[in-house]
Amino acid sequence: MSKNNEKILFSPDITDRERASFEAGIKLGALYHILCGIPISSDEDVIKSVENGIESAISCQPYVKSVKLNLNREKIIGDKSTKFDYDEISGRIIRAELVIKYKTTKIVAKIDWIEDIQYPLMYIEKIE
Amino acid sequence: MSKNNEKILFSPDITDRERASFEAGIKLGALYHILCGIPISSDEDVIKSVENGIESAISCQPYVKSVKLNLNREKIIGDKSTKFDYDEISGRIIRAELVIKYKTTKIVAKIDWIEDIQYPLMYIEKIE
Amino acid sequence: MSKNNEKILFSPDITDRERASFEAGIKLGALYHILCGIPISSDEDVIKSVENGIESAISCQPYVKSVKLNLNREKIIGDKSTKFDYDEISGRIIRAELVIKYKTTKIVAKIDWIEDIQYPLMYIEKIE
Amino acid sequence: MSKNNEKILFSPDITDRERASFEAGIKLGALYHILCGIPISSDEDVIKSVENGIESAISCQPYVKSVKLNLNREKIIGDKSTKFDYDEISGRIIRAELVIKYKTTKIVAKIDWIEDIQYPLMYIEKIE
Numbered sequence: 301m302s303k304n305n306e307k308i309l310f311s312p313d314i315t316d317r318e319r320a321s322f323e324a325g326i327k328l329g330a331l332y333h334i335l336c337g338i339p340i341s342s343d344e345d346v347i348k349s350v351e352n353g354i355e356s357a358i359s360c361q362p363y364v365k366s367v368k369l370n371l372n373r374e375k376i377i378g379d380k381s382t383k384f385d386y387d388e389i390s391g392r393i394i395r396a397e398l399v400i401k402y403k404t405t406k407i408v409a410k411i412d413w414i415e416d417i418q419y420p421l422m423y424i425e426k427i428e
Numbered sequence: 429m430s431k432n433n434e435k436i437l438f439s440p441d442i443t444d445r446e447r448a449s450f451e452a453g454i455k456l457g458a459l460y461h462i463l464c465g466i467p468i469s470s471d472e473d474v475i476k477s478v479e480n481g482i483e484s485a486i487s488c489q490p491y492v493k494s495v496k497l498n499l500n501r502e503k504i505i506g507d508k509s510t511k512f513d514y515d516e517i518s519g520r521i522i523r524a525e526l527v528i529k530y531k532t533t534k535i536v537a538k539i540d541w542i543e544d545i546q547y548p549l550m551y552i553e554k555i556e
Numbered sequence: 557m558s559k560n561n562e563k564i565l566f567s568p569d570i571t572d573r574e575r576a577s578f579e580a581g582i583k584l585g586a587l588y589h590i591l592c593g594i595p596i597s598s599d600e601d602v603i604k605s606v607e608n609g610i611e612s613a614i615s616c617q618p619y620v621k622s623v624k625l626n627l628n629r630e631k632i633i634g635d636k637s638t639k640f641d642y643d644e645i646s647g648r649i650i651r652a653e654l655v656i657k658y659k660t661t662k663i664v665a666k667i668d669w670i671e672d673i674q675y676p677l678m679y680i681e682k683i684e
Numbered sequence: 685m686s687k688n689n690e691k692i693l694f695s696p697d698i699t700d701r702e703r704a705s706f707e708a709g710i711k712l713g714a715l716y717h718i719l720c721g722i723p724i725s726s727d728e729d730v731i732k733s734v735e736n737g738i739e740s741a742i743s744c745q746p747y748v749k750s751v752k753l754n755l756n757r758e759k760i761i762g763d764k765s766t767k768f769d770y771d772e773i774s775g776r777i778i779r780a781e782l783v784i785k786y787k788t789t790k791i792v793a794k795i796d797w798i799e800d801i802q803y804p805l806m807y808i809e810k811i812e
Binding site: 330334337338339340341343345346349350351352353354355356357358359360361362363378383384386 | 714718721722723724725727729730733734735736737738739740741742743744745746747762767768770
């Protein structure tokens with residue numbers, strides 16, 4: 301597809317800031333659903349390795365300037381006392397910071413578990 | 429979280445249209461990664477059933493007014509001639525239309541496979 | 557691949573019962589990780605629709621005679637009092653029964669959440 | 685659940701070899717569906733990082749003695765000439781070797797793309 305075609309598909313009414321917001325949403329939605337269900341343990345090496353792997357993957361996507369995954373260690377269960385003693389990634393432990401750059405717009409977007417609403421909220425922290 | 433807290437996390441600079449764009453992106457990113465890898469066959473009942481199930485799931489998410497999934501039948505392989513003859517969902521066959529409503533902003537966003545760039549493009553078709 | 561090739565890859569030491577056990581495991585592992593993270597609500601229509609969709613998908617796979625998904629309604633949160641009030645599928649609510657048939661071996665395998673070990677156990681209930 | 689309970693759920697007719705086969709299947713099914721849809725590029729650092737992350741995750745699961753993931757570099761598309769020029773993981777590029785140990789039974793199981801049947805075959809290569 302030429303750049304022209306991409307322009308044809310996107311509404312001409314979309315501003316660069318709106319486009320950047322859209323792209324940030326895509327990446328957080330993807331990140332979240334890739335992570336859900338991945339086995340994890342409280343071992344720091346395991347956590348780091350999984351974080352690095354998924355960060356590398358998301359970094360391949362268009363307009364991603366950086367992505368930092370920081371799984372919540374305090375909420376990861378697993379002390380290896382039995383063979384069933386490991387956890388899996390869910391919204392409760394996912395924390396990430398994503399920087400998107402589309403043309404001159406830069407967005408910092410995050411995902412974090414919000415206790416009050418028991419919900420993994422995705423939000424735009426900064427746009428410029 | 430009270431509505432106030434949600435406002436605290438989101439940048440105050442975000443317009444309703446930008447927020448709606450962000451939410452549209454989240455849902456398409458989620459939809460895509462939920463679908464990837466799901467087994468499918470060329471049987472119309474199977475396809476319909478999978479489409480309905482995932483549409484129902486995505487419809488639970490905030491600000492989703494409607495979602496229509498239309499897997500590309502022409503690209504689904506599988507004629508049951510052998511036991512291995514089925515396909516699985518990938519970007520090549522995913523087509524969806526999503527309507528997001530955030531406050532007074534309505535967005536129609538789509539995902540479609542674009543042959544020229546061999547890419548499952550997500551785009552905002554309309555915003556109002 | 558001819559049938560002969562498949563035989564070449566599999567160890568000749570594998571009995572039909574072992575092969576059936578292997579196939580049952582593959583399907584339960586797949587089922588589980590396809591389900592994890594899918595949004596869900598306490599609405600019976602939504603639950604049924606998601607169950608049907610994933611059952612149809614898993615039924616496409618080789619040697620699957622039947623698959624019955626029965627998400628645990630009692631553990632699904634969501635009463636639509638706020639826009640964030642929905643749940644997503646995790647091991648706590650996944651319950652399924654799978655029947656595999658490989659040659660003359662039939663296996664009934666299940667996945668269920670076991671409170672004592674806080675674990676979504678997959679097990680073979682019957683083999684014949 | 686005590687060990688007794690686990691015995692109650694599993695059919696008493698299951699041999700250790702059958703149980704090991706079942707566990708091998710679970711892990712390969714999980715591995716496959718975790719991988720599907722993860723973005724990837726032809727950059728060796730990205731590939732290695734994703735492989736390491738998913739290997740670490742699968743290693744947390746019961747009875748896994750080792751797991752080696754070896755994505756097929758030759759089939760990964762992406763040369764960064766445009767922003768859309770990356771790939772995502774699918775059955776065509778997944779290759780893995782898994783070693784399962786259940787009591788005295790050891791299994792080497794693999795997943796590989798078989799061109800003849802255009803299928804990502806999971807098989808037991810060795811059992812002892």
